[in-house]
Amino acid sequence: MSTPLVMQAKGLVKRYGQVTAIAGADFELRAGEILAVIGDNGAGKSSLIKCLSGATVPDEGEILLDGQPVHFKTPIDARRAGIETVYQDLAVAPAMSISENLFLGRELRRPGFLGSVLRMLDKKRMLDQSIARMQDLKVGIRSMTQAVETLSGGQRQCVAVARAAAFARHVVIMDEPTAALGVKEGNMVLELIRRVRDQGLPVVLISHNMPHVFEVADRIHVARLGKRAAVLNPKKISMSDTVAVMTGAMPAESIPAECLA
Amino acid sequence: MKLPPIGTLGPFLALLVACAFFASQSDRFLTGGNLSLILQQVMVVGVIAIGQTLVILTAGIDLSCGMVMALGGIVMTKFATDLGLPPLLAVACGIGVTTLFGLANGLLVTRVKLPSFIVTLGTLNIAFAITQLYSNSQTVTDLPPLMTALGNTFAIGGKDGGTEVALGTVLMLALYALAWFVLRETAAGRHVYAVGNNAEATRLVGIPTQRVLLMVYVIAGFFYGIASLLSVARTGVGDPNAGQTENLDAITAVVLGGTSLFGGRGIILGSLVGALIVGVFRNGLTLMGVSSIYQVLVTGILVILAVATDQLSRKGARG
Numbered sequence: 001m002s003t004p005l006v007m008q009a010k011g012l013v014k015r016y017g018q019v020t021a022i023a024g025a026d027f028e029l030r031a032g033e034i035l036a037v038i039g040d041n042g043a044g045k046s047s048l049i050k051c052l053s054g055a056t057v058p059d060e061g062e063i064l065l066d067g068q069p070v071h072f073k074t075p076i077d078a079r080r081a082g083i084e085t086v087y088q089d090l091a092v093a094p095a096m097s098i099s100e101n102l103f104l105g106r107e108l109r110r111p112g113f114l115g116s117v118l119r120m121l122d123k124k125r126m127l128d129q130s131i132a133r134m135q136d137l138k139v140g141i142r143s144m145t146q147a148v149e150t151l152s153g154g155q156r157q158c159v160a161v162a163r164a165a166a167f168a169r170h171v172v173i174m175d176e177p178t179a180a181l182g183v184k185e186g187n188m189v190l191e192l193i194r195r196v197r198d199q200g201l202p203v204v205l206i207s208h209n210m211p212h213v214f215e216v217a218d219r220i221h222v223a224r225l226g227k228r229a230a231v232l233n234p235k236k237i238s239m240s241d242t243v244a245v246m247t248g249a250m251p252a253e254s255i256p257a258e259c260l261a
Numbered sequence: 262m263k264l265p266p267i268g269t270l271g272p273f274l275a276l277l278v279a280c281a282f283f284a285s286q287s288d289r290f291l292t293g294g295n296l297s298l299i300l301q302q303v304m305v306v307g308v309i310a311i312g313q314t315l316v317i318l319t320a321g322i323d324l325s326c327g328m329v330m331a332l333g334g335i336v337m338t339k340f341a342t343d344l345g346l347p348p349l350l351a352v353a354c355g356i357g358v359t360t361l362f363g364l365a366n367g368l369l370v371t372r373v374k375l376p377s378f379i380v381t382l383g384t385l386n387i388a389f390a391i392t393q394l395y396s397n398s399q400t401v402t403d404l405p406p407l408m409t410a411l412g413n414t415f416a417i418g419g420k421d422g423g424t425e426v427a428l429g430t431v432l433m434l435a436l437y438a439l440a441w442f443v444l445r446e447t448a449a450g451r452h453v454y455a456v457g458n459n460a461e462a463t464r465l466v467g468i469p470t471q472r473v474l475l476m477v478y479v480i481a482g483f484f485y486g487i488a489s490l491l492s493v494a495r496t497g498v499g500d501p502n503a504g505q506t507e508n509l510d511a512i513t514a515v516v517l518g519g520t521s522l523f524g525g526r527g528i529i530l531g532s533l534v535g536a537l538i539v540g541v542f543r544n545g546l547t548l549m550g551v552s553s554i555y556q557v558l559v560t561g562i563l564v565i566l567a568v569a570t571d572q573l574s575r576k577g578a579r580g
Binding site for chain 2: 075076079080085087091092093094095096100104105106107109118119120121163
């Protein structure tokens with residue numbers, strides 16, 4: 001194996017009462033890739049992602065980050081470990097400015113007395129860094145001082161993605177980031193996801209949208225019946241075969257070897 | 262250069278219009294003495310409104326503010342007269358009680374997850390009952406002079422005494438400046454806005470939203486305590502029936518000042534303007550000889566107009 005694993009999960013199990021949501025699922029994320037996670041409803045896709053992002057604690061199994069075992073009890077633990085998650089429902093504060101949203105919870109204070117005693121925010125520095133950050137990611141938003149609610153849905157999602165990318169040290173997880181968006185806006189976000197990867201951060205992309213998955217993913221993790229059914233190579237396998245693997249119409253054994261990744 | 266949206270400028274314009282109207286109706290309205298009187302009348306509501314603004318910014322509401330303020334006033338005056346505590350200690354006890362009420366409101370909202378409307382409706386009645394029971398519905402008199410010192414005035418300008426300004430008014434303005442600074446320039450203040458804007462998103466970026474909420478209610482209680490002191494200083498007595506007009510006036514002031522009842526939007530100085538609007542209306546109508554019950558009527562209409570403006574302007578902004 002050439003590329004190192006950034007994040008790995010082995011034999012994850014999560015039960016909710018009588019229901020077993022994931023039954024020994026494995027997961028591997030390589031450095032610098034976009035890994036799409038797909039699966040039918042109830043395949044254990046969201047439970048897997050919740051374990052990785054700290055939203056739930058798995059009953060069994062282990063999660064490794066850069067080879068070290070980690071135990072997340074809350075999303076905040078995961079965030080401290082350098083994993084940022086972008087949620088589907090536009091997790092931004094609408095009446096606050098873009099710059100404020102980018103730095104929410106990680107505000108920069110002024111140097112010296114003003115910052116340490118009066119606890120004054122360094123709005124200028126946050127604004128400058130926001131502008132630089134958005135230029136890096138080529139997000140074309142004119143003013144960082146405008147309220148997020150003045151933006152389109154796609155632009156808002158770009159703000160959420162940019163925030164995650166700015167603060168993630170290891171992994172960015174995106175849960176259906178394009179689901180609520182139109183075609184053009186969705187493409188804008190996809191483009192941004194590619195740029196985040198190109199800057200060196202591996203991305204886990206959960207999506208129902210097959211064309212989107214095939215457009216950006218380097219590998220596709222297919223969740224089925226609480227396990228990982230296969231990891232596919234989108235350059236070799238067709239969209240319809242992928243759906244067949246996802247639904248079980250094509251058993252994992254019968255997938256041609258060159259289509260696996 | 263861009264103009265502030267009408268939402269921020271609106272309250273100020275309304276204040277100017279109200280002033281112009283009352284100036285045209287009464288020669289006495291625009292005198293220094295009367296304007297100073299308005300400021301003195303406004304200082305209690307103004308300080309309560311600071312606490313109320315914090316709560317409303319988090320998309321909550323505190324219906325107990327005026328009654329808690331009245332209880333604080335009774336506690337500090339009774340402690341000073343009946344128990345003979347030194348005035349400063351008695352004042353600290355009164356502020357302590359209002360802060361504890363804030364803590365109780367905050368714990369019920371954050372830990373028991375009750376809506377603030379219901380919680381504070383309960384504490385409104387509790388505070389009112391305790392006030393009446395503890396004071397036997399009697400006014401507390403013969404206060405030590407130190408306790409009413411904030412009601413003292415000093416003169417500015419003019420040679421024959423000039424215009425008298427109460428110390429409490431200065432304190433109110435200082436508290437507004439402080440609140441404005443914290444809300445605008447510090448992370449803690451921005452987090453208050455963030456919680457009101459999108460509590461879930463705020464939690465997910467790692468801000469302890471429950472702690473922010475709890476602190477907001479506690480600090481609001483603290484401000485009600487300072488308002489208790491101002492009320493005692495202004496009237497010179499501990500009045501068990503204080504707070505009844507202030508309760509709704511403070512909420513009216515915040516809403517008139519442009520803070521959204523849906524949380525996350527508003528400017529603290531707007532609440533000061535809102536309190537001044539309420540004060541100007543009460544004062545102006547009194548000068549015109551309008552009976553006080555009509556003043557209540559006008560306040561009611563004002564608050565509905567303000568909320569309607571908030572709602573409609575935000576609809577318009579969304580397109």
